[in-house]
Amino acid sequence: MKKWDFKALLAAGILVSSASLAQPSGKDWSTPAGNVAGQRYSSLSQINAGNVSKLQVAWTFSTGVLRGHEGQPLVVGDIMYVHSPFPNTVFALDLSHEGKILWKYEPKQDPNVIPVMCCDTVNRGVAYGDGKIFLHQADTTLVALDAKTGAVLWSVKTDDPSKGATGTDAPLVVKDKVYVGVSGGEFGVRGWLAAYNIADGKQVWRGYSxxxxxxxxxxxxxxxxLGKPVGPDAGTNTWQGDQWKIGGGATWGWKSYDPASNLIFYGSGNPSTWNPKQRPGDNRFSMTIWARNADTGAVKWVYQMTPHDQWDYDGVNEMVLADQDIGGKPRHLLVHFDRNGFGYTLDRDTGALLVAEKFDPAVNWASKVDMDPKSPTYGRPLVLPQYSTEHNGEDVNSTNICPAALGSKDEQPAAFSPKTGLFYVPTNHVCMDYEPFRVSYTAGQPYVGATLAMYPPKGDTNMGNFIAWDARTGKIAWSDPEQFSVWSGALATSGDVVFYGTLEGYLKAVDAKTGKLLYKFKTPSGIIGNVMTYEHAGKQYVAVLSGVGGWAGIGLAAGLTDPHAGLGAVGGYAALNQYTSLGGSLTVFALPQN
Amino acid sequence: MNLLLRAVPALALLVCCTAGVARADGSGDPAAVSSEDGKYADKDGTATYKISEGGKVDFYSYIGFVRYSANCLQCHGPDGLGSTYAPSLVNSLKTLSYVDVLTTVAGGKKDVSEAQTLVMPALGENKNVMCYIDAIYIYLRGRSNDAIGRGRPQAHEPRPAAFSEAEDSCMK
Known part of the structure; x- marks a missing residue:
């Protein structure tokens, strides 16, 4: 048999090359992150840095739900799909007829699932594929709806809420499969990623954390x-006894996909419990970046960012895939902004670690990530004992640890612009005190085991920053301070404008090159949803869900206290409820006629 | 759960808040009038807090803060102040009695309507909560009466031996 001429095929564009790494989002926004590479980048440029200051509200839509609204709507052709937190209503809106409701799906779910949802009853959105809308409900029902009629085509149960497992993630559709993960790290759930056939809902594979x-x-x-075989029993041999069975490593974050390597990428969360003394060992593979074969689930590589977590630095944040040059060489990159405050750049084909730098200068729990391949601690964070809750022990309050448990960034996804080569990252600028203690496991009950208090870094009053990041060098290009954590996913566009939302409820547009504020509008409630864009009938629109809540909503009523304000002082930072109130709604923006 | 059973006789002791009390919450006048092994009680025998000179709190208030922040904060917010999806307990305890609180914690609560979906889990089988329920109550009672401020109490009485013994046997 004749050997294929690899170079010739590549030149002819026959082989899948890096150029085919998921097209940017265009008129439609048909996958949660705009494309399967997780870039949240749109090729639309009708709205651009030159005219975005003229942006206006085109129309709005209420979801009728008061809880925290994470995620984003989808647009496929003439239909927009809007989801809500529990009860997980899905609306199909007809964009050709002024947003008329084509159909509405409202599942009947046992309300007993509500209290086993850590940190509010959020849902991060639906996925689309093969004429179907996929929703992972709170009660871990994965349902396929007819995209035209809303009829239920099939539904399967992915896990058991009575054990604390819940569904909050946006599914990802690739080819003939839909991929979902699970929430419940605070309930001793063992995390997994699973693939289901989009035709009939049959499970194809399931890989546990x-x-x-x-x-x-x-x-x-x-x-x-890190380039070496993991060896036998890698998923059990860093746990004491059977602790891996309730080991956590939830998988509720965003998933991405590279068609060239056929790999699915995602992160696993914190090990259960939050008390590190109770679970000695590295607790593999919690806190890990995973690369799995999309067809079989076989694991190509893993990289554990925070071995033996002691701070709840949940590793579920999104994996953004991008092709950039490093040191003059084109690389297939995976970029990840972890809760632990480090921005990681890896070679997504091999799992080689290229860059690991702090994306918030306040980060102090580790001095750095060891980048020396010859070192016995290669790839591991070098933890400072004073901030180690393992070192300080049970019933000891370790203070001034940065970041706080909600991380330098939580699930709010970053965006990447191939035009500027920069990543746009919504961040938290919050530190904490953390005291772990003995905790007992009961199935379906919270399994936490630590007390913590959160506050801005010493000397600062802003609790968030919106930053531009160069993943090739691991450096901040620019940083816009925000009074509160930025809990909204970013959108980058080829119009050189970047969008994000704030907890007070502002939709903001900034210059992609400088971060200069170009436009802002205050929506009905705080924004923890992700900004998206689409084109309909020749006009570009920008849309975002507002509706404050989630982990961010914890501080809504109370605000954060300042432990440095002295004994007995109230010292409360401005509470968010002075700025916004509850209520889910969609706000859609466009340029004025003419 | 034996802890809960032990608490039930307190129901019989419950006397409604009388007029003329300087300060009262859902369990009446919170002033500590007696103590046993570092745990204080009001005139009706209901568990309560004790704040001494310089803001030092009793041990139960302190450990109540710690366990509240691990098991209740996720919904009821820091310092009992509530969140977007669960009420402020600082407010609730102004009218809820000790028994009301225990009953709700152990049995849970459901308030599901078109307008809202408030559901509290039944925590009666959760040792991390029930082994410390008196301490959590005492802490929140102090918060409700504005006797304990926000954040971690800066000073507290030493850990009573009786507390450690009860904790060990309960958490087993």
Missing amino acids: MGPDSDTLIDPVKTTN
Whole structure:
């Protein structure tokens, strides 16, 4: 058989090359992150840095739900799909007829699932594929709806809410499969990622975050960690006894996909419990970046960012795939802004660690990530004992740890502009005191085991920043301070304008190159949803869900206190409820006629 | 849960708040009139807080803060002040009695309507809560009466041996 001429095929564009890494989003916004690479970048430029100051509200829509509204709507053709938190209503709006409701799906779910949802009853949105809308409901029902009629085509149960497992994530559709993960790290749930056939809802594979190789789909020889085989029993041998069975490593974040390597990328969350003393070992593979074969779930590589977590630095944040040059060489990159405050750049084909730098200068729990391949601690964070809750022990309050448990960034996803080569990252600028203590496990009950208090870094009053990041060098290009954590996902466009929302409820547009504020508008409630854009009938629109809540809503009523204000002082920072109130609604923006 | 059973006789002791009391919450006058092994009680025998010179709190108020912040804060917010999806307990305890609080914590609560979906889980089987329920109540009672401020109490009485013994046997 004749050997293929690889170079010739590549030149002819026949082979899938890096150029085919997911097209940017265009007229439609048909996947949660705009494209499967997780870039949240649109090729639309009708709205641009030159005219965005003229932006106006085109229309609005109420979801009728008061809880926190994370995620984003989808637009496929003439229909917009809007989801809500519990009860997880989905609306199909006809964009050709002034947003008329084509259909509405409202599942009947047992309200007992509500209290096992840590940190509000959020949902991060629906996915689309093959004429179907996919929703992962709070009660872990994965449902496929007819995109035209809303009729239920099939539904499957992915896990058990009575054990504390819940569905909050946006599914990802690739080819003939839909991928979902699970929430419940604070309930001792064992995390997993699963693939279901979009045709009939049949499970194709399921890979757990920890456990025997048959559960994790790890191959002791073929699966690598920083270039080396992980070895046998990697998912159990860093746990004491059977603790991996309630080991956490939830998978409720965003997933991305590279068609060139056929790999699915996602992160696993914190190990259960929050008391590190109670679960000795590295607790693999919590806090890990995963690369799995999309067809089989087989693990190509893993990288554990925070071995033996002691701060709840949940590793679920999005994996943004981008092709950029580093040191003059084109690289296939995976960029990840972790809760632990480090921005990681890896080679997504091999899992090689290229860059790991702090994306908030306040980060202090580790001095750096060891980048020396010859070092015995290669790839590990070098933890400072004074901020180690393991070192300080149970019933000891470790103070001034930065970032706080909600991380330098939580689930609010970043955007990437291939035009500027920069990542746009919504961040938290919050520190904490953390006291771990003994905790007892009961199935379906919270399994936390630590008390914490959160506040802005010493000397600062802003609790958030919106930053531009160069993942090739690990440096901040510019940073816009925000009074509150920025809990909204960003949108980058080829119009050189970047959008994000704030907890007070502002939609903001800034210059992609400088961060200069170009436009802002105060929506009905605080924004924890992600900004998206689409084109309909020749006009570009920008849309975002507002509706404050989620982890961010914890501080809404109370605001954060300042422990440095002295004994007995109230010292409360401005409470968010002085700025905004509850209520879910969609606000859609456009330029005025003419 | 034996802890809960032990608490039930307190129901019989419950006397409605009388007029003329300088300060009263859902359990009446919170002033501590007696103590046993570092745990204080009001005139009706209901668990209460004790603040001494310089703002030093009793041990139960302190450990109540710690356990509240681990098990209740996720919904009821820091310092009992509420969140976007659960009420402020600082307010609630102004009218809820000790028994009301225990009953709700152990049995849960559901308020689901078109307008809202408030559901509290039944925590009666959760040792992390029930082994410390008196302490959590005492802390929140102090918060409700504005006797304990926001944040971690800066000073507290030493850990009573009786507390450690009860904790060990309960958490087993």
